[in-house]
Amino acid sequence: MESDIQTRREFFLQACATASLLAAGSAIATILQSCNSGDNPAGPGGQGLAVINATESGGKVSFAVDSSSPLASTGSAAQVNYGGGILLVARTGQTEFSAVTATCTHQACTINGYSNQLFTCPCHGSQFTTGGQVSRGPAASPLRVYATAFANNILTITL
Ligand code: FES
Known part of the structure; x- marks a missing residue:
């Protein structure tokens, strides 16, 4: 026993x-x-993007871009969360902006790095231009691009 x-x-x-x-x-x-x-939020070789929280209404995401915004200066970029998804927005000129999806076309990680005018995915290092084109793989397809309009310090993105 x-x-x-x-x-x-x-x-x-x-x-x-x-x-x-x-x-x-x-x-x-x-x-x-x-x-x-590469779980570093900045991603390999990229700086972490500032986050802007915005709301969506009628298929449009809009938010103010004033002097305190992460998008205040040309060449800057930010992640924009709007509840239904995440966008990457870059200020490409005084009144010009680009908006692309933050979902990587490789394996759907959220892109969150930005350096030298390129968005960088933290998972496998794919890089995209501010216009969504692939600059470095393994991603093979461009990011979806959304139309932007800027007036009276309000940026509107049409989904
Ligand atoms: S998921 Fe973005 S590079 Fe692989």
């Missing part, structure tokens, strides 16, 4: 040790995976 209890005890101890090893292995795998996928 005692040996039976001891055997059970040993079994549970072994099971516990195995579970601990599996948990440790899983944690290491998670760490390695996040190293490999």
Whole structure:
């Protein structure tokens, strides 16, 4: 009887040790995976984009772009969250803006890096121009582009 209890005890101890090893292995795998996928919000070689929260109404997303906006100066860019999705918006001129989807065409990661006028995906490093064209793979298709209009310091993006 005692040996039976001891055997059970040993079994549970072994099971516990195995579970601990599996948990440790899983944690290491998670760490390695996040190293490999480049979970740095800035993305490989990119700076993290400022986030603007906007609202959508009637198929249009609009928000103010004043002197305190992340889009105040030409050459700047921001991520725009509007509830239904995320856009990447770049100011390409005094009154010109571009808007593209933030969903990468490679494996649908959210693009969140921006450097040297290029948007960078954090997952595998694809880069896109502010007009959505692929500048560097592995993505092969351009980002969807949306029309923009700027008047009275309000930027309107038509979805
Ligand atoms: S999901 Fe963007 S590069 Fe792979």
